[in-house]
Amino acid sequence: MKIIVDTLGADTHPAEIVKGGIEAAYRYDIEILFAGESDSLRKIIKEKGEHKESRFSILPASQIITMEESPVQAVRSKRDSSLVKGLRALRTCEADGFVSPGNTGAVVAGAIFTLGGIPRIPRPGIAASFPSLIGDDMLVIDVGATVDSHPNHLVGFALMGSLYCQSIKGIAAPTVGLLNIGGEKHKGNRLVSRTYELLEKGPFKFAGNIEPHCMVTERPVDIVVCDGFVGNILLKAYEGGAAAVIGILQQFIKENFIAKLGAIGMQAAFTSVRAKMDYRSYGGASLLGVDGVVVIAHGRSNAEAITAAINVARLAVQNNLTTQISNNVGEVADE
């Protein structure tokens, strides 16, 4: 198996990204094709003593799509960027999967243009892992690929999320919830009211509306479905709420001697919080609904996060996730 790793356009230095790629190659026994500036990549790989290893190769690219660029325009104009060239290499089967910590919008736009969609899946969705205190991670889909969604887009997300949980997580009949601002059926906006009615018709194990405040503590479902704008607000607000509590505690500890002593005893607890809430251990979110395995890593990913993102891609390839989605969408769309 060969995974393409985009080394340009992230907030992280290419050397850190390569480090994560090398770790993944050995840990999972796979090949890595690094897309980026070839001289500099050759140098980095050499410095790490891996230049004689045939499992690492380079896909030369001379352009960078930055975080600030408008996705569609960037993808159209920068044909020699690591992002576009990486996706083209995936399209022509030079590799089995693609991982990028670059501009999320550009990865989505590039994947749609280059790989195309999956017939009968109306829109792609990014499926992100969401932590829980009482069990396995949940999956939230969509967290930013499709904004201004329609009800049938959300039904597509529910389908893809279910197939993801079945084939990759081994959950036989995963439960689907609809992100909403109240538990009752009549709550919410037009999009969720109409989506509720469609999801009720199945074939999902639909568990009704899910409110954001109880997700981590109660883990009510396996998959939470929402519009991409709302899902992205959800993730970032969760991050903000967690950061707020940690910030208040740190401020207090700094100013207070007894708390400082207490904090020493609590060190391991803080480490445990960080591990649970840290995107680095999740690493990557799968872009589902395009014709190929594409994983989006956080723009500030360190080597560990890149390794984790590559593993997400590896599992999707190993379990034929794209084919699973193509083959099973028919049954659902016919309902």
Next chain:
Amino acid sequence: MKIIVDTLGADTHPAEIVKGGIEAAYRYDIEILFAGESDSLRKIIKEKGEHKESRFSILPASQIITMEESPVQAVRSKRDSSLVKGLRALRTCEADGFVSPGNTGAVVAGAIFTLGGIPRIPRPGIAASFPSLIGDDMLVIDVGATVDSHPNHLVGFALMGSLYCQSIKGIAAPTVGLLNIGGEKHKGNRLVSRTYELLEKGPFKFAGNIEPHCMVTERPVDIVVCDGFVGNILLKAYEGGAAAVIGILQQFIKENFIAKLGAIGMQAAFTSVRAKMDYRSYGGASLLGVDGVVVIAHGRSNAEAITAAINVARLAVQNNLTTQISNNVGEVADE
């Protein structure tokens, strides 16, 4: 000044709500009109030794609008509910403000039907206080009154939020931010793209897009404007993120002796977190854009939260907030 307090329909027992009302009456030297079941209210007030005090009176109501009811239907059919009777008493000037910890949707629907809107304000918005680590609370508007909003609704929220900050918080030129999933102008969905262009035209001090994860730690603006569905997701996700961290720490402390010792030293720090993140100290969110002072308290408000919510109403009455909005909307709508 007289404030009506709705004692029915919340998750909290009427006795706890009355307790908060009595505290507010003495603390702020105001009168309270309790709307609810009169025999039971008389008994509660008597038990608290306040039955001879003329500053407390009762507005009898025989019906309860529950949290589960469909707002519009409930408000139309339950004309003798504490919620509808309280709003009618506000309309007929029997009191100066109205506070309810009941069904939020029903308070919004009831206020629109009973009090009416403010000319040229297209939709009402709920303005909630949002904590910050580095200064005064922010104001988020809307957190649930208007879903499926249009760009001009959000411009109305920006206007009302600015006037709220000017007249109640004394901020001369409050800054307005637009809740979005990225910092750049082109980010987001159709609603925020169009709203961005309108807000740029002023007359607000527009500070651009605000992402959720940095709100508490960076306090980028005084007012954050968003659609009501998105704003409600934001608040609940923040609550969830904070609860997640606290939950992980507690779980760890329970299982770990050294952490348990540490936690003793950290007690005051945890108290400080709770105080900062606790809705009880904020108490109430103002429903702006209806013709009267209406404050929505949390459905699980304790006495302290009710006292705080009554104070929010008192400040709005004292500063003529409704008149301020009516008188200043003209200038803006003409732009």
